[in-house]
Amino acid sequence: MLLNSKVPTGPMAEKWEKHKFDIKLVNPANKRKFKIIVVGTGLAGASASATLAELGYNVSAFTFHDSPRRAHSIAAQGGINAAKNYQNDGDSVHRLFYDTVKGGDYRSREANVHRLAEVSVNIIDQAASQGVPFAREYGGLLANRSFGGAQVSRTFYARGQTGQQLLLGAYQQMMRQVHEGKVTLHTQTEMLDLVTKDGEACGIICRDLITGEITSHSAHAVVLATGGYGNVFYLSTNAMACNTTAAWRAHRKGAYFANPSYTQIHPTCIPASDEFQSKLTLMSESLRNDGRIWVPRSKDETRSAGSIPEAERYYYLEEKYPAFGNLVPRDVASRNAKTVVDAGHGVGPLKNGVYLDFADAIKRDGRDAIEGRYGNLFDMYERITGEDPYSVPMRIYPASHYTMGGLWVDYNLMTTIPGLYAAGEANFSDHGANRLGASALMQGLADGYFVLPYTIGDSLAPKLGSDPVPTDDPVFKEATADVEDRLTRFLAIGGSRSPEYFHRELGKIVWENIGMARNRSGLEKAISEITALREEYWQDVRILGNNESLNQSLEKAGRVADFFELGELMARDALDRNESCGGHFREESQTDEGEALRDDENYSHVSAWEWNGIDTPQTKHKEELAFEEVPLTQRSYK
Amino acid sequence: MSQTLNLTLKIWRQEGPNAKGSFESYQANNIPDDASFLEMLDIVNESLIENNQVPIEFPHDCREGICGTCGVMINGRAHGQEIGTATCQLHMRKFNDGDTIVIEPWRAAAFPVVKDLVVDRSPLDKIVEAGGYITAPTGSAPDANEMPIPKDVAESSMDAAACIGCGACVAACPNSAGQLFTSAKLWHLNSLPQGQAERYKRTEEMVETMEQYFGSCTNHGECKEACPKEISLDFIAEMNKDYMKSKVKNRKKAGQK
Amino acid sequence: MTTPIVTTNNTMAKNSAATPLRSKPKQLPFPLNLYQTAVGKKWVMAVTGLMLVGFVFAHMVGNLKLYLGVVTHHGERIYDADVYAEFLRNLLVPIFPETVFLWILRLGLLAAVVLHIHSAYALTRMNINSNDRYESKRDWLAANFASRTMRYSGTIVLFYILFHIADLTLGLIPGYDWHHGAVQSNVVGSLSNPIVAAFYLVANVLLTVHIFHGIYSMFRSLGLNNPAFDKIRQGAAAGISGLILLGNVSFPIAVLTGVVDYDVCAEGVTASEENSCVIEESHDAA
Known part of the structure; x- marks a missing residue:
C-alpha cells in the first residue's frame, strides 16, 4: 500500500494548528461511546491513557508489570528538552526543531519534528502542574542544563532521575482516572497478539502472567506504547523485560516497521565486566557537561589514570570537535570511543572502556557542587564497579540504549493498520537516524499528552454508532488459538538450552555486525547467522514449568523468538541502506575524517518494511523525505 | 582480576499463591565478585535449567535500582546489608567465600506471595489511586514558571519523590506498616504549591486507604534503614501533622451546606 | 442504536490481590473520627503517654521527699513525705x-x-493482622529492644501499677502495717519485702525502657520533626527516662539498705495513733 504520511499542507509553523482544526473531532458527549486500548504504561502510554480518559474516552490500559510505574521510562536520567528559552540564550521552537532535524541526520519527517518542538513547551507546563519536582534556581524558577547536540541550555531536569519523575507524574494522572473509573487498568497482563478484522485493528490477545489465562479485549482503537527494541542486543541499557513483541506482532499483522537499523548506542555506559553481565548501566549523558573524555596516548599504558600527565592524555573529542567538544551528539561520541578502543587505547581490566574524568570539574567547582549535580549517578557507579569517581575517573563505553526505528506512523501517529496507533519509542518517531539527548522523554509525553488525544479522533469519528468487534468473533478466536498454540509449542520443545542462552548469542551477533559500525559482509553474515540461530532456537530451547502460574522463562521464550525476526530485519535494513546516517554507520560510506557520509540523493527516505511471512523477506516501501525548512548539510560539530 | 565465591543459598520456593512453600538449598559456585546479586541468581537459574529443574522466579527488571520491581529479604534484611541499595544494586564483592545466604520474599498480609520470591504489591498502587496525584488535566496548566517554588522546597519534594515504590519499608517494618511509602508520596505533593488545593483531602484519603492494608507505625525506624533511597522518617511526622489538620480544619467553607 | 460502554467501578486488575484487610469504618462525628484511624490513635497514645510520663516524673520527684526524712511542719515533727501527701489531698x-x-x-x-x-x-x-510471619531470622538495623517490646513492657508495667495502687493506696497487700496517708511508713513497710522490692525494680526498668521509646516515638507521632528537635529527641528520651530510672530504682534500694527508714521514735516524731514511743529529748531540730 502507498504510504501516506498525511502531513498537512501550508507553512511549517502552521501545519499543526491547521491540522488540529481540519481533523475530525469527536463531540464530548460522544467520547464516552468509544473504547480505546492502550498497551504499555510508560511515558507515552500513561500520558495517553490519562489524557484520553480525561477527554471522556473509555480506556483499558495494559501493562505486563505489577504496577504501571515499573515501565522503563522510569530509568531515564538526564532531562527533558523544551524550547522555553528561559535561559535567554537564543533557544526557540525553530531552533529546537532545527537541532532535532540536524541531530537526526536529516532522516526524520520535518513536520513531525516541528510539532514536537511546538508542544515541548506545553509538556513542561503540564509536568510542573502535576507536581514534578524539577530543579529550581534560588528564586524559585525552573533550572536548565545543556545536553549533547545543542548549543543552548534547554534541558529541564529533576536531579538525575528526570524520567522517574515525569513517569510518576503521568502514572499519577492515570491513577486518578483509574480512581474515577475512566481507565480500567490490567496489570501483569502481556499483549501477545494484535487482532484485526478486514484489515482494521479491533483488539488484542493477552496473557495473564500470574495465571496463564489468555483473554481477548476489543476496542475501537488500539495504541501501542510498548517501548523500543534495544534488547535485541541482549546487553543494553534496557530493563530485562523490555521487548519488541507487541510492535512485532502488529508488524506481522500488517503494520510496516520503519528504519529498524536506526539504533542508538549511548556513549556513556559502564563497560561490561564478564560473561554473566545481564545489562549495561547507563551513566547519564549530562555527565558529559562536566566530565572530560580521554584515553592514554600510549597503547601499552599501565599507569593509573591519576599518574598519566596531561600531555600523554588523548582528549579525542575535544581535539577533533572544538565547537562541541565532549558534547557532540551520541552517535559521534560512540563511534569515536569504539575507534580509540579498537585501536588499542582502551582502559580498565578488560581494556574495553574510555575515561570520563571529573578531576578538573572538581578542582574548578568543588566536590560539593559536583555532588549536588551528579551525586546519585556517582553513587550508582561506585555500587556497580566498586570504584570512587570522585577520586578516579569513571570508565565508560558505548552500549545500546534507544531505537529510533519502530512502527511506521503517519502524522496522526497511526500505523499502516487503520485503528492501530503507536506512540513513544515504539513508533519510528521524530528522531530520524539519531536521537538527541533529553528528547525521548519529550517525544513520549508529546505523543501521549498533546498529539494522540487530538489525532485519534480522526479515525474514531467515522465509527460513531458502531460497537467494537465483539470478542466472540472468529477473528478473536483464531488469534487466541494461535497464541495458545505458540505457548504450548514452547513448553513442548524440550530442548537443551535456556532462552537466556539464545538471547545472549543473538546479542553477540547483533552487536558485532549490526552495532556501531556495519559493513556488507558483516550484515550478510548477520542475516544468515541469525536465521540459523532462530531455527536452532525453535528446535532446541528448553522452557520448564507450565503455563498455569508465573513463568518468566515462558514469557522470555516468546520475546526472544520475536527478537530473532526483528534482528534479521535490522540487518536487511542496514544492508539495504548504502549510506551512513546518524546511528546507522556503514564503513563503506564515510568522509575522510571518519564521519557519517549520507547519500541524500538515494536515501533521503524512510524505509518502511512490510511483512511477508516467516520465509520471505519483507518488502520495502519508501516514504520520501523532503526538507523544506532545514537545509541539508553534512553534520559537523567541529 | 575479580575473585570468585562459593556460596550456599537458602531460597524460598513456593509453587503458587495457595501452595505451601519452604526453603530449598542451592550451591552457587564460582560466582565472580563483580556480579550483582541478581546475576548470581541468573547463574543459579541457568544451572537449574541445565539440570531440568524449574528455575527460581524472582522479581526484577531495570537492574539499576530505580524501577522498584526487585526486592527480597537477604539474611533477614530487606534488600540486603548495604544501606541505600536495592537488591539489584548489591554486588557479590560484599559477600565472603563460603557464606550462606538466606533469601526470602517480602512478607506482609498485604503482599501475598505469588510464586517463589515474587509477591503482589498492588496495595501500594491502591494508595496512589486514592489520592497520590494533583488534579491537573492535560492542557490546563499555566506556564511552568508562574508558580515559583523555593529551591529548598523543590529539593525536599524531590527527596520524597525519589521513592521507587519497592515496598521494602513494608517488608522491613515489624508492624508491616506502609507509613514511609505513603508519607513520601504525600510530602512530595503536599510540599509543593501545586499540591495545596487538594492537600487535606489527599492526606485523608491516602492515609485511610493505607490503613486498610497495612499496620500502624510505632516508630521503629526500620523502614528507613531498608529503603534503597533512604527516604527520611521526617515525612512520616509531616503526614501525622497533615492528617490531624485534615480532620481538624472545618473544610466546609462558609455558606456551604 | 448503540448502548454506551459501561465501565466497572473496580478498575484495578482482576488478578491483583488488592483486597483490603479491613474496611473503612463509617465516619463518626469529629473529633471521634480521629480516633477511628491508626494515625489518630497514635496521637491519642502520644498525648496520653505524655501525660503519663509527666505523672511518673512528678511522682518520682515527689517520692524523693522520702530522703528528706523528718521535718518540722506547723510545729510538728513529721516525715516530709507525709506532709506532701496531705498537701496533695x-x-x-x-x-x-x-x-x-x-x-x-x-x-x-x-x-x-x-x-x-x-x-x-x-x-x-x-x-x-497486618503481619505475615518471616520464616528466616530477622536482622534488625533500627528496631531496638525498647521499640520491639513495647507491648510486653507496657503490659508488665500495667500489672505493676495495679499492684502498686492496691498495695500503697488501698493497703490490700498483707505483710506490713498499712495506714491510710502514712506514706513513709507504708513505703518502708512495703519495700522491706524483698520480693515486692524485686518486682518494683524489674517493673521500673521495664518502665524506663518503655518510656525511652515512648518519648522518642511521641515526637514523630505528634508531627514534631523540626530539625531542632532532632538533636534533643534522643537525648530527651534518654535523659528523662534515665532520671526516672535513677530515682525510682533508688527507693527500694534505699529502703532495703536502711537509708530510707520509718522510725517513729527518731527525732521526736509525732506518733501516729497506732504506735507509741517514748519521745526522746528533742534535738536542735525543734
Missing part, C-alpha cells in the same frame, strides 16, 4: 472541697491510662 482547697481536685487529677490519669491501653491494644491487633 488539700490541693486547691477551698476552691474545691478536700481531695476533690486530687480525684479530678486521678480521673484524668485514669482516662489517660484507659485510652493509652485501648489504643495500644487496638493498634497491636492491627499490626498483628
Whole structure:
C-alpha cells in the first residue's frame, strides 16, 4: 500500500494548528461511546491513557508489570528538552526543531519534528502542574542544563532521575482516572497478539502472567506504547523485560516497521565486566557537561589514570570537535570511543572502556557542587564497579540504549493498520537516524499528552454508532488459538538450552555486525547467522514449568523468538541502506575524517518494511523525505 | 582480576499463591565478585535449567535500582546489608567465600506471595489511586514558571519523590506498616504549591486507604534503614501533622451546606 | 442504536490481590473520627503517654521527699513525705472541697491510662493482622529492644501499677502495717519485702525502657520533626527516662539498705495513733 504520511499542507509553523482544526473531532458527549486500548504504561502510554480518559474516552490500559510505574521510562536520567528559552540564550521552537532535524541526520519527517518542538513547551507546563519536582534556581524558577547536540541550555531536569519523575507524574494522572473509573487498568497482563478484522485493528490477545489465562479485549482503537527494541542486543541499557513483541506482532499483522537499523548506542555506559553481565548501566549523558573524555596516548599504558600527565592524555573529542567538544551528539561520541578502543587505547581490566574524568570539574567547582549535580549517578557507579569517581575517573563505553526505528506512523501517529496507533519509542518517531539527548522523554509525553488525544479522533469519528468487534468473533478466536498454540509449542520443545542462552548469542551477533559500525559482509553474515540461530532456537530451547502460574522463562521464550525476526530485519535494513546516517554507520560510506557520509540523493527516505511471512523477506516501501525548512548539510560539530 | 565465591543459598520456593512453600538449598559456585546479586541468581537459574529443574522466579527488571520491581529479604534484611541499595544494586564483592545466604520474599498480609520470591504489591498502587496525584488535566496548566517554588522546597519534594515504590519499608517494618511509602508520596505533593488545593483531602484519603492494608507505625525506624533511597522518617511526622489538620480544619467553607 | 460502554467501578486488575484487610469504618462525628484511624490513635497514645510520663516524673520527684526524712511542719515533727501527701489531698482547697481536685487529677490519669491501653491494644491487633510471619531470622538495623517490646513492657508495667495502687493506696497487700496517708511508713513497710522490692525494680526498668521509646516515638507521632528537635529527641528520651530510672530504682534500694527508714521514735516524731514511743529529748531540730 502507498504510504501516506498525511502531513498537512501550508507553512511549517502552521501545519499543526491547521491540522488540529481540519481533523475530525469527536463531540464530548460522544467520547464516552468509544473504547480505546492502550498497551504499555510508560511515558507515552500513561500520558495517553490519562489524557484520553480525561477527554471522556473509555480506556483499558495494559501493562505486563505489577504496577504501571515499573515501565522503563522510569530509568531515564538526564532531562527533558523544551524550547522555553528561559535561559535567554537564543533557544526557540525553530531552533529546537532545527537541532532535532540536524541531530537526526536529516532522516526524520520535518513536520513531525516541528510539532514536537511546538508542544515541548506545553509538556513542561503540564509536568510542573502535576507536581514534578524539577530543579529550581534560588528564586524559585525552573533550572536548565545543556545536553549533547545543542548549543543552548534547554534541558529541564529533576536531579538525575528526570524520567522517574515525569513517569510518576503521568502514572499519577492515570491513577486518578483509574480512581474515577475512566481507565480500567490490567496489570501483569502481556499483549501477545494484535487482532484485526478486514484489515482494521479491533483488539488484542493477552496473557495473564500470574495465571496463564489468555483473554481477548476489543476496542475501537488500539495504541501501542510498548517501548523500543534495544534488547535485541541482549546487553543494553534496557530493563530485562523490555521487548519488541507487541510492535512485532502488529508488524506481522500488517503494520510496516520503519528504519529498524536506526539504533542508538549511548556513549556513556559502564563497560561490561564478564560473561554473566545481564545489562549495561547507563551513566547519564549530562555527565558529559562536566566530565572530560580521554584515553592514554600510549597503547601499552599501565599507569593509573591519576599518574598519566596531561600531555600523554588523548582528549579525542575535544581535539577533533572544538565547537562541541565532549558534547557532540551520541552517535559521534560512540563511534569515536569504539575507534580509540579498537585501536588499542582502551582502559580498565578488560581494556574495553574510555575515561570520563571529573578531576578538573572538581578542582574548578568543588566536590560539593559536583555532588549536588551528579551525586546519585556517582553513587550508582561506585555500587556497580566498586570504584570512587570522585577520586578516579569513571570508565565508560558505548552500549545500546534507544531505537529510533519502530512502527511506521503517519502524522496522526497511526500505523499502516487503520485503528492501530503507536506512540513513544515504539513508533519510528521524530528522531530520524539519531536521537538527541533529553528528547525521548519529550517525544513520549508529546505523543501521549498533546498529539494522540487530538489525532485519534480522526479515525474514531467515522465509527460513531458502531460497537467494537465483539470478542466472540472468529477473528478473536483464531488469534487466541494461535497464541495458545505458540505457548504450548514452547513448553513442548524440550530442548537443551535456556532462552537466556539464545538471547545472549543473538546479542553477540547483533552487536558485532549490526552495532556501531556495519559493513556488507558483516550484515550478510548477520542475516544468515541469525536465521540459523532462530531455527536452532525453535528446535532446541528448553522452557520448564507450565503455563498455569508465573513463568518468566515462558514469557522470555516468546520475546526472544520475536527478537530473532526483528534482528534479521535490522540487518536487511542496514544492508539495504548504502549510506551512513546518524546511528546507522556503514564503513563503506564515510568522509575522510571518519564521519557519517549520507547519500541524500538515494536515501533521503524512510524505509518502511512490510511483512511477508516467516520465509520471505519483507518488502520495502519508501516514504520520501523532503526538507523544506532545514537545509541539508553534512553534520559537523567541529 | 575479580575473585570468585562459593556460596550456599537458602531460597524460598513456593509453587503458587495457595501452595505451601519452604526453603530449598542451592550451591552457587564460582560466582565472580563483580556480579550483582541478581546475576548470581541468573547463574543459579541457568544451572537449574541445565539440570531440568524449574528455575527460581524472582522479581526484577531495570537492574539499576530505580524501577522498584526487585526486592527480597537477604539474611533477614530487606534488600540486603548495604544501606541505600536495592537488591539489584548489591554486588557479590560484599559477600565472603563460603557464606550462606538466606533469601526470602517480602512478607506482609498485604503482599501475598505469588510464586517463589515474587509477591503482589498492588496495595501500594491502591494508595496512589486514592489520592497520590494533583488534579491537573492535560492542557490546563499555566506556564511552568508562574508558580515559583523555593529551591529548598523543590529539593525536599524531590527527596520524597525519589521513592521507587519497592515496598521494602513494608517488608522491613515489624508492624508491616506502609507509613514511609505513603508519607513520601504525600510530602512530595503536599510540599509543593501545586499540591495545596487538594492537600487535606489527599492526606485523608491516602492515609485511610493505607490503613486498610497495612499496620500502624510505632516508630521503629526500620523502614528507613531498608529503603534503597533512604527516604527520611521526617515525612512520616509531616503526614501525622497533615492528617490531624485534615480532620481538624472545618473544610466546609462558609455558606456551604 | 448503540448502548454506551459501561465501565466497572473496580478498575484495578482482576488478578491483583488488592483486597483490603479491613474496611473503612463509617465516619463518626469529629473529633471521634480521629480516633477511628491508626494515625489518630497514635496521637491519642502520644498525648496520653505524655501525660503519663509527666505523672511518673512528678511522682518520682515527689517520692524523693522520702530522703528528706523528718521535718518540722506547723510545729510538728513529721516525715516530709507525709506532709506532701496531705498537701496533695488539700490541693486547691477551698476552691474545691478536700481531695476533690486530687480525684479530678486521678480521673484524668485514669482516662489517660484507659485510652493509652485501648489504643495500644487496638493498634497491636492491627499490626498483628497486618503481619505475615518471616520464616528466616530477622536482622534488625533500627528496631531496638525498647521499640520491639513495647507491648510486653507496657503490659508488665500495667500489672505493676495495679499492684502498686492496691498495695500503697488501698493497703490490700498483707505483710506490713498499712495506714491510710502514712506514706513513709507504708513505703518502708512495703519495700522491706524483698520480693515486692524485686518486682518494683524489674517493673521500673521495664518502665524506663518503655518510656525511652515512648518519648522518642511521641515526637514523630505528634508531627514534631523540626530539625531542632532532632538533636534533643534522643537525648530527651534518654535523659528523662534515665532520671526516672535513677530515682525510682533508688527507693527500694534505699529502703532495703536502711537509708530510707520509718522510725517513729527518731527525732521526736509525732506518733501516729497506732504506735507509741517514748519521745526522746528533742534535738536542735525543734
